[in-house]
Amino acid sequence: MKSTHLSLIAGAVALAAITGFATVTAPDGPAAPEAKAAALLPVERSSLVCPAPSGSDLAKTRYTAFTPAGEGGDGEAAAELRPALPVPDDEDMTDPKKAKKAEEAAAKARQKAEKPLLAVKEPGTPVVAEADGSAAPALVGTATGRLAPGWSAQQTTEVSAGGARGLLGVSCTAPDTDFWFPGTSTAKSRQEYVHLTNPDDTAAVADIELFGPEGVVKSEVGDGITVPGRSSVALLMSTLTDEAVDRLTAHVTTRSGRVGAVVMSADDTAGSDWITASQDPSGTLVMPGIPADATAVQLIAFAPGEDDADVKVQLLGKNTAFSPAGNATLHIKSGMTAAADLKDVTRGEPGSLRLVPVEKDRATPIVAALRVVRGSGDKQEVAYIPATGPVGARASVTDNQTKGSTLSLTAPGAEAEVKVTASAGSGGGEPSVETYTVKAGTTLAVTPKAPQGLKGTYALTVETTSGGPVHASRSLVRTGGGVQMFTVQTLPDDRGTVAVPSARQDLSVLDD
Structure with a gap:
């Protein structure tokens, strides 16, 4: 046994010596090219989906x-958004007369969907379309070529x-397979719909999980939701569970395919707006x-992993x-x-909220959102x-007008400098550029400089x-019925470029 071990050791030493010798005394020849970093190139294709805007006949979109x-x-190049196809009501399809009408309506909708509602022709100039009432459609679309990098819509x-x-x-939103929505609710005072929009030709299957202050909220109808190809469905949150829970986190995932997901929230006393997905757990x-x-700010947070979080x-x-008085830390089970409740x-001053681990070496991933009330x-x-x-x-946001837009910039770490470009107007106007310095640990709120001679948005x-x-983020403000109505959109990186690794031909892999 000992001799066998010695033989193996001796063989290994000899092999190491040979290998080392071969490395040191490699024959002369052209040096291998140095590995190059992946090149950042513009994306050549991107997709977006928009939910059906409203169920109100008074809506103007x-x-x-x-x-x-x-x-x-x-x-x-092309960048077009088309109406999504309608989803027939199952009850209508069981009635011959209703089924015939539904099929006729579907045929008209398919014909309408062949024509883009919104099409960008040139980079640098926004395009606009309008629709009134509850019939305004959800949209699905794709941008290609030089119109794809940074393509955005609202x-x-x-x-x-x-x-x-x-x-x-x-x-x-860009379609995906995983979304977190802190801040949703099934309370009687709120009516909320989860909108799922499928940009692809084949059906997608999605699941919706709900988590409240006590953990999982039982739901027997949130699994296996089919979203037909190039269609959009809206599900009333309160029909997913029998429990009325004021503070929820909704988790949308897909078993197959991909969807765009957002939540429309209407409150009996505080108006309505969209809840968009939180950044991935971090x-x-x-x-x-x-x-x-x-006048009121509420923080809602959720820890999806196995560990509690202290932030x-x-x-x-x-x-x-x-740190806000009385809310310097938050424990998230x-x-x-x-x-x-902040x-x-x-x-009286603009601000941004940051959540960081209490212990730097224990950074438990979380998701979070703010519910903000004015008036x-x-x-x-x-x-x-x-x-x-x-x-x-780079990031872009559309639908700004001469008045009512505020851009908020925050630098949570080091001081930063940003360039803000106001594009040409949809109906005319010359672009303008401003540069801002944001001090470390602060928020700078600015009124953007509109394009000179602006017409449109x-x-x-x-x-x-x-x-x-x-x-x-960018906030929009409109006054209606004596109410200062507002909405806020965040500006994450538009992912207009993609890393493409360098490659070279290597025929040596064909050698015996």
Whole structure:
């Protein structure tokens, strides 16, 4: 036995010696080319989906789409949003007369969907379309070539009265397979719909899980939801469970295919708006753009993993960062939704909220969002700010007008400099550029400089030019019925570029 071990050791030493010798005395020849970093190239294709804007006959909706000026792909290009196909009611299909009418309506809808509602022709100029009433459609679309990098779209809906009163704004989303929505509810005072939109030709199958302050909320109808190809479905949250829970986190995943997912929330007393998905679970989160005149701010957070999370709650204000009195930290139990009432935390100054681990070496991933209220009594209006990633290289947001837009920029770490470009107007006007410095640990709220000679609406493009990461959001304000209605959209990186690894031909792999 000993001799066998010695033989193996001797063989290994000899092999190591030979290998080392071969490495040191490799024959002369051309040196292998150095490995190059992956090149960042413009994307050549991107997809967006927009939910059906409203169920109110009083709704007035404006769709806007935009691709920022810059280098894109060569050859043919298109960026078009088309109406989604209707989903027939199962009950109608069992009645011959109703089924015939449903099929006729579907045929007309398919014919209508062949024509784009919104089509960007050139980078740098937004396009606009409008629709009134509850029949305004959900949209699905694709951008290719030079119109794909940074392609963005938004729908802004104003409802002047009724249970859905308010200004509802949502950036059209890229389809995905996993979404987290802290801040949803099945309370009797709120009516909320989960909108699932499928951009592909084949059906997608989705699941919806609900988590409340006590953990999982039982739901027997949230599994296996079929979303037909190029269609959109809306599910009333309160029909997913028998429990009325005020503070929920909804988790949408797909078993097959992909969807765009957003939640429309209407409150009996505070108006309505869209709840968009939080940034993917992370140990540190930033929610930018709390208005200076916010009268109530509620933080909702959820820890999806097996560990509890303890986080510091920090407001990044106009001049400094501080922890709100009585809410310096938040304990989030695993699998349970936690909330903190921050009241009028901004105290007359704009701000952003940051969550960081209490212990740096224990960064438990979480998701989070803010429910923000302006006004009081019957003059209240609500909006939601989800945790969002940094602007990164570039991000854009559409549907800005001469008045009513505020851009919030926050630098949670190091000081940063950003360039903000106001595009040409949809009906005319020259682009304008401003540069801003955001001090570390603060929030800068600015009124964008509109394009000279603006006609129509314009887009804002934010680029980080130096310093640390910057998180951003844009708020829109409209006055209707004596109410200062508002909505907030975040500006994460538009992912207009993709890393493409370098490659070279290597015929040596064919040698024996």
